[in-house]
Amino acid sequence: xxxxxxxxxxxxxxxxxxxxxxxxxxxxxxxxxxxxxxxxxxxxxxxxxxxxxxxxxxxxxxxxxxxxxxxxxxxxxxxxxxxxxxxxxxxxxxxxxxxxxxxxxxxxxxxxxxxxxxxxxxxxxxxxxxxxxxxxxxxxxxxxxxxxxxxxxxxxxxxxxxxxxxxxxxxxxxxxxxxxxxxxxxxxxxxxxxxxxxxxxxxxxxxxxxxxxxxxxxxxxxxxxxxxxxxxxxxxxxxxxxxxxxxxxxxxxxxxxxxxxxxxxxxxxxxxxxxxxxxxxxxxxxxxxxxxxxxxxxxxxxxxxxxxxxxxxxxxxxxxxxxxxxxxxxxxxxxxxxxxxxxxxxxxxxxxxxxxxxxxxxxxxxxxxxxxxxxxxxxxxxxxxxxxxxxxxxxxxxxxxxxxxxxxxxxxxxxxxxxxxxxxxxxxxxxxxxxxxxxxxxxxxxxxxxxxxxxxxxxxxxxxxxxxxxxxxxxxxxxxxxxxxxxxxxxxxxxxxxxxxxxxxxxxxxx
Numbered sequence: 001x002x003x004x005x006x007x008x009x010x011x012x013x014x015x016x017x018x019x020x021x022x023x024x025x026x027x028x029x030x031x032x033x034x035x036x037x038x039x040x041x042x043x044x045x046x047x048x049x050x051x052x053x054x055x056x057x058x059x060x061x062x063x064x065x066x067x068x069x070x071x072x073x074x075x076x077x078x079x080x081x082x083x084x085x086x087x088x089x090x091x092x093x094x095x096x097x098x099x100x101x102x103x104x105x106x107x108x109x110x111x112x113x114x115x116x117x118x119x120x121x122x123x124x125x126x127x128x129x130x131x132x133x134x135x136x137x138x139x140x141x142x143x144x145x146x147x148x149x150x151x152x153x154x155x156x157x158x159x160x161x162x163x164x165x166x167x168x169x170x171x172x173x174x175x176x177x178x179x180x181x182x183x184x185x186x187x188x189x190x191x192x193x194x195x196x197x198x199x200x201x202x203x204x205x206x207x208x209x210x211x212x213x214x215x216x217x218x219x220x221x222x223x224x225x226x227x228x229x230x231x232x233x234x235x236x237x238x239x240x241x242x243x244x245x246x247x248x249x250x251x252x253x254x255x256x257x258x259x260x261x262x263x264x265x266x267x268x269x270x271x272x273x274x275x276x277x278x279x280x281x282x283x284x285x286x287x288x289x290x291x292x293x294x295x296x297x298x299x300x301x302x303x304x305x306x307x308x309x310x311x312x313x314x315x316x317x318x319x320x321x322x323x324x325x326x327x328x329x330x331x332x333x334x335x336x337x338x339x340x341x342x343x344x345x346x347x348x349x350x351x352x353x354x355x356x357x358x359x360x361x362x363x364x365x366x367x368x369x370x371x372x373x374x375x376x377x378x379x380x381x382x383x384x385x386x387x388x389x390x391x392x393x394x395x396x397x398x399x400x401x402x403x404x405x406x407x408x409x410x411x412x413x414x415x416x417x418x419x420x421x422x423x424x425x426x427x428x429x430x431x432x433x434x435x436x437x438x439x440x441x442x443x444x445x446x447x448x449x450x451x452x453x454x455x456x457x458x459x460x461x462x463x464x465x466x467x468x469x470x471x472x473x474x475x476x477x478x479x480x481x482x483x484x485x486x487x488x489x490x491x492x493x494x495x496x497x498x499x500x501x502x503x504x505x506x507x508x509x510x511x
Contacts, residue, residue, distance in 0.1 A: 040095065046075040049098040054112070054171075061172035073133070078170050081126040090126075114396035118167055125170070130162040149482035156479065164480040164493075198334035204253050204505055206410070212333055214268045219258040220503055221410045223349050225251055230347055231431050231467055236357055237364040238462030242428040242469050250439040251348045255503040256341065259401040259412050260420060261326065263310035266318070269326050270297055272333075294329045297322055297489035301481065306495050308397045314418040314498035316398060320450055320472060322489045323421050323499040330501065337504040340423040343430075343469075344441050345502060346453045350415060350466045352408030357465045358415065359407045360387050367392075367461045388416035390464050394457035398496075415455055415464040418498035422451040426471035449474060456496035472497075 039045060047056060059065055064073035080090050114120060137150040153160050195210035195217065204224075210217045231246040232239045273296025297318070304317040318326075323340060330338040341349070352359045360383055367384045384390070387407070389399045394417075401412045424430070425447025434441055443451065449471040455464030462468065473494075481492035491497065 260314035266315035
């Protein structure tokens with residue numbers, strides 16, 4: 001019995017020793033872990049992996065470093081949540097992601113401009129961190145405009161993030177001026193001639209429109225009348241339910257712009273009609289009184305071209321109302337009937353006489369990313385890059401029209417670059433209510449949102465098919481706009497929508 005007692009005492013001492021050693025090791029590991037966490041949370045540590053040259057320079061120029069208070073906000077104070085709110089979990093995830101990128105990727109291949117966009121930045125900036133520092137949204141020094149904006153935020157916290165408006169406070173961007181109407185309105189057109197009259201159209205042939213009193217001209221393509229099957233067959237790859245059932249539709253002859261309305265074209269409209277841009281034409285082609293009947297856009301809230309450039313790039317970020325008003329103005333100054341295309345006209349023109357998913361050779365899955373086996377044995381094709389600006393070749397921004405080739409009707413960027421407004425109200429079942437053999441259908445008589453067609457610079461391959469449909473999102477595209485009431489001219493949360501004009505053709509009078 002005594003032997004068992006001595007053995008039991010021995011085991012207890014051993015167990016206590018093991019527990020004590022484990023406790024010491026645990027403390028040492030905890031202290032070491034805390035030291036490692038602390039050491040890897042410094043700005044210097046972040047700089048080891050984040051090797052792109054502008055990141056620290058832009059931080060030091062930002063209001064989070066260069067400010068009146070002398071406070072310097074560090075990397076982890078924005079890019080990790082506060083401690084106790086998932087800090088360690090997010091730190092491990094960020095560390096693993098950054099280490100992988102450092103050892104297995106080339107930072108020279110990264111699209112830093114795209115990574116700085118709201119769409120991507122929201123995954124790396126934590127709302128909780130913003131609020132932990134800026135817990136008083138209504139300080140005494142806040143301007144009336146700021147109070148209005150913060151009131152709007154407090155009423156829509158479930159939809160908005162601080163960086164919706166304050167995207168560049170952590171990394172200074174001289175081209176992104178928050179809440180300022182930047183210089184806007186110069187067309188930047190290269191042409192020197194000021195056109196006195198609009199183009200004369202006497203036949204259904206291609207023509208170049210000239211906007212009187214401006215240096216702006218653009219090409220219009222004569223689209224022949226005909227019939228086609230609107231929508232996509234059930235067997236088409238990546239097809240969506242709202243693309244059917246297919247119906248045969250007849251389309252009358254019309255004219256369509258070769259490219260989406262460019263910034264040069266849109267700024268001519270802005271300069272002539274905007275409240276702060278009206279002038280008297282000394283050449284007599286147009287006076288202020290002539291344009292008073294059409295009220296144009298107010299100055300934009302920020303830089304509507306996203307600092308990607310203007311010129312021949314598609315004019316983006318304007319509302320449906322703005323696009324319609326542009327068409328009315330263009331009709332008035334040229335004496336023709338310009339408008340947005342119907343959905344049937346748009347798809348007929350985009351197809352260019354084809355019935356396949358694209359107007360060029362290939363099926364959608366030929367252009368999708370392939371796995372290892374697919375790369376060895378899949379067909380694959382790069383032909384799409386000749387015709388479409390989409391997520392794989394756009395660098396996530398719009399492009400000039402000369403980077404792509406035209407479709408069979410001579411139209412460029414019908415399937416990509418920027419989505420385009422159509423005149424029709426959107427309905428998922430619109431085709432089921434369409435009569436087979438209908439001529440020039442105009443869609444539902446009413447609705448809540450309008451049709452948009454054509455893919456965008458960020459669209460996957462399935463969304464750049466000729467039959468792909470989409471619709472406007474009026475509330476979602478304006479959620480960041482803090483103005484009361486919101487702008488009817490500019491979208492605050494959509495940078496991929498544009499429009500293309502059509503001109504009606506009357507065989508009896510030649511236009």
